[in-house]
Amino acid sequence: MYRQFLEHCELAEELGLDSVWVTEHHGFDDDYLPAPLTLLAAAAARTRRIRLGTGIVISPLHAAAEIAEQAAIVDLLSNGRLDLGLGAGYRPTEFDLYKADIHTRYKTNDQRATEIRTLWETGAVTPKPVQKRLPIWMGYLGPQGARRAGRLGENLLSADATLWPHYREALIEAGHNPADARMAGGIQAWVTDDPDRDWPVVSQHLAAQVNSYARHAGEGTSRPAPRPVNPDRLRDREPRSPLGYFFHGTPDDVATRILNHTTGAPVDTVYLWAGLSGMPAGLVTRHITTIATQLAPRLRTAATP
Secondary structure, rough: HHHHHHHHHHHHHHHOEEEEEEEEEEOOOOOOOOOHHHHHHHHHHHHOEEEEEEEEEEHOOOHHHHHHHHHHHHHHOOOOOEEEEEOOOHHHHHHHHOOOOHHHHHHHHHHHHHHHHHHHHHOOOOOOOOOOOEEEEOOOOOOOHHHHHHOOOEOOOOOOOOHHHHHHHHHHHHOOHHHOOEEEEEEEEEEOHHHHHHHHHHHHHHHHHHHHHHHHHHHOOOOOOOOOOOOHHHHHHOOOOOOOOEEEOHHHHHHHHHHHHHHHOOEEEEOOOOOOOOOHHEEEEEEEHHHHHHHHHHHHHOOOO
């Protein structure tokens, strides 16, 4: 699976996609990626143009110097193509594994962004990144988090246009120029030229993925075991929570729904799952190809003034 990921990065670049994003979790029973910057270092060596993003590194689990050093190495290997997304995390078992304090995770996440910037700027860690101001993206998905990103003057890793007023207001209050604001984020979606053909297979993998997230999120808490998800209901919903919806449709359908979700905010990047939990590599390859050749051109055309 990890080797196939590198092949898919090469394919994404060959097909003209703009970026690849990976994220971090620990102790998942499906071998979910625990070391995003390590994997992106390998991707950096296998690609030449495509940007490489973390969506996200769970920063309270790591020292600021550790993140700053690893990110700088990836930026050097990629010749300045790293986007560093930082998030607060939410799973008690992960914080227990790393002996970190889950109760202060939001404050710590903000501190990590500030500390990493300072380490790079002062030269307290070496080597320095290639990019003069390596993009840091704050992985917050609600109004309060948007304000946190704004106060820091960093990018907001959410593609939800309803968060733009909160983000913008905090940028202004903290003395940052809102004209420099950038937003980006993940979209739960599957793009296909034949939705009816694909849905029986896609829905099974979608259910497996969402159920896995729900089950692992409840570990280490007193919450009751989650009920199995109904993927048909996810397909009908609008995005009010990160995993509470799923855009499934033709390139035109998915592009329209993405634009409805992002228009009005300075969103310059959206990323989709290349594949869902347990999918065979061939199906993932087909989806990457569809995203690159059919969805991305529609979104780029819509974004052109």
